[in-house]
Amino acid sequence: MLETVEVETGVEPRAAVIWMHGLGADGHDFEPIVPELDLEGAPPIRFVFPHAPMRPVTINGGMVMRAWYDVMNAGGVRREDVAGVRASQRDIEALIAREERRGIAAGRIVLAGFSQGGAMTLQTGLRHPERLAGLAALSCFLPLADMLTDEVSAANRDVPLFMAHGTHDPMVPLARGQDARDRLLALGYRVDWHEYPMPHSVCAEEVADLSAWFRHVLKGA
Numbered sequence: 001m002l003e004t005v006e007v008e009t010g011v012e013p014r015a016a017v018i019w020m021h022g023l024g025a026d027g028h029d030f031e032p033i034v035p036e037l038d039l040e041g042a043p044p045i046r047f048v049f050p051h052a053p054m055r056p057v058t059i060n061g062g063m064v065m066r067a068w069y070d071v072m073n074a075g076g077v078r079r080e081d082v083a084g085v086r087a088s089q090r091d092i093e094a095l096i097a098r099e100e101r102r103g104i105a106a107g108r109i110v111l112a113g114f115s116q117g118g119a120m121t122l123q124t125g126l127r128h129p130e131r132l133a134g135l136a137a138l139s140c141f142l143p144l145a146d147m148l149t150d151e152v153s154a155a156n157r158d159v160p161l162f163m164a165h166g167t168h169d170p171m172v173p174l175a176r177g178q179d180a181r182d183r184l185l186a187l188g189y190r191v192d193w194h195e196y197p198m199p200h201s202v203c204a205e206e207v208a209d210l211s212a213w214f215r216h217v218l219k220g221a
Contacts, residue, residue: 001098002050002091003027007034010044015108015133015221016099017214018048018092020117022139024065027051030114033202037211043221045214046104050095052088052117068120069143080143085123092124096132106130108221110214112138115172115200119143122180125159126189127151134160134217136210139172139200142180149187160217161191164206166198 005027021029027049034047052066059071059078069084092111099109110133113121118140125135126148135156140163142148161184165177174195181191192213196203 005049007047013046014043015218016046016104017110018095020113020120022115022117023067026066036207042215068116085143089124110134112136114138127153131155136162138164141176162213164194167195169200171200
């Protein structure tokens with residue numbers, strides 16, 4: 001089981017948000033966003049921020065850092081390590097199962113993530129066999145995109161899907177996020193798409209939009 005940081009917005013949480021960080025960060029990275037979301041009045045939520053495993057990352061010269069999977073540069077195109085993606089998907093599935101054992105049903109669990117963590121949100125959530133409350137994928141792209149059609153879960157065909165990207169993102173260009181959005185729209189998903197005038201980061205307007213979205217998808221928790 002992955003090590004995690006947990007923040008609860010109230011006693012006896014009735015919903016959970018499992019939030020994956022980006023490449024080279026750790027579970028503490030998005031811990032400060034919980035009070036910024038200002039979810040007072042929403043059901044008590046347990047935010048779970050897992051630490052990705054430590055591994056060498058090829059595009060960073062083999063430096064060992066927290067990463068959900070290795071990333072390689074193949075002919076100028078970034079490619080994700082398929083085995084690593086699948087392994088991290090299983091790790092996130094284990095976190096979902098743990099929340100269920102703690103009394104929170106899949107329908108009250110949101111997966112969220114930034115950058116590589118956002119990619120893992122899409123990878124895991126779109127394939128999860130039980131209907132989730134929602135997926136929030138920030139400043140990211142669609143991993144293993146060519147395999148998705150054959151692997152999608154019917155249970156999450158209509159899952160609420162919040163996607164956001166910075167228009168000045170130098171790390172994950174806006175076009176990669178838009179391509180992910182367009183592929184999902186072509187498959188029939190309903191994407192709540194947002195663009196913000198920011199680099200590879202999170203901004204106040206985005207946090208406000210996320211707050212409203214969390215309130216909406218978890219209102220019945």
